[in-house]
Amino acid sequence: LAKTTQPISMDSYEGQEVNITCSHNNIATNDYITWYQQFPSQGPRFIIQGYKTKVTNEVASLFIPADRKSSTLSLPRVSLSDTAVYYCLVGPFNQAGTALIFGKGTTLSVSS
Amino acid sequence: EAGVTQFPSHSVIEKGQTVTLRCDPISGHDNLYWYRRVMGKEIKFLLHFVKESKQDESGMPNNRFLAERTGGTYSTLKVQPAELEDSGVYFCASSQDPAGTSTDTQYFGPGTRLTVL
Numbered sequence: 717l718a719k720t721t722q723p724i725s726m727d728s729y730e731g732q733e734v735n736i737t738c739s740h741n742n743i744a745t746n747d748y749i750t751w752y753q754q755f756p757s758q759g760p761r762f763i764i765q766g767y768k769t770k771v772t773n774e775v776a777s778l779f780i781p782a783d784r785k786s787s788t789l790s791l792p793r794v795s796l797s798d799t800a801v802y803y804c805l806v807g808p809f810n811q812a813g814t815a816l817i818f819g820k821g822t823t824l825s826v827s828s
Numbered sequence: 829e830a831g832v833t834q835f836p837s838h839s840v841i842e843k844g845q846t847v848t849l850r851c852d853p854i855s856g857h858d859n860l861y862w863y864r865r866v867m868g869k870e871i872k873f874l875l876h877f878v879k880e881s882k883q884d885e886s887g888m889p890n891n892r893f894l895a896e897r898t899g900g901t902y903s904t905l906k907v908q909p910a911e912l913e914d915s916g917v918y919f920c921a922s923s924q925d926p927a928g929t930s931t932d933t934q935y936f937g938p939g940t941r942l943t944v945l
Contacts, residue, residue: 810931816934
């Protein structure tokens with residue numbers, strides 16, 4: 717699976733928009749991009765997934781440029797409860813049985 | 829709809845003892861995965877079941893670990909005998925088979941924290 721690189725940590729204040737960028741230079745044609753969120757003492761929680769361009773759901777937006785070598789997770793108007801670790805993963809997620817490869821993720825700290 | 833559940837939430841055992849972790853996937857999910865995070869490391873894949881069959885065991889660390897999924901519903905992960913380095917958090921995830929344009933989204937349980945003394 718393609719290796720991903722993302723910032724180790726980010727700080728923000730309540731009400732701000734947070735953008736976390738992930739690099740995946742070796743992404744394959746059939747790879748998708750998926751983001752998970754993890755709170756302390758909980759399992760990773762699926763946030764959003766995309767293949768190209770832009771995907772939006774009730775939680776976040778995912779921006780993917782044409783070359784797909786990077787992606788940006790956008791969290792609008794964060795609150796204290798958005799403090800968590802965010803993981804960017806790539807892989808052929810249109811196939812069942814793809815082992816997720818987690819890196820260190822980005823620890824987002826939101827302050828009041 | 830209930831999510832993935834795991835039991836126990838915590839387990840403290842002594843080196844050399846046996847521990848069995850249980851995972852109940854989301855109803856109707858044929859795919860079941862085990863992952864673990866040992867102290868200070870990233871979450872690592874252990875194995876993947878499709879119904880009751882092991883499809884990929886490439887992440888299992890050694891033969892002290894035995895996973896089963898009898899009947900294709902819940903799964904157990906037994907560690908026998910447990911060693912100090914087995915301490916960590918064990919996560920279970922499940923997913924449906926992707927169909928059409930859907931993708932294989934894995935939903936995780938809360939994990940079991942295992943401490944081996």
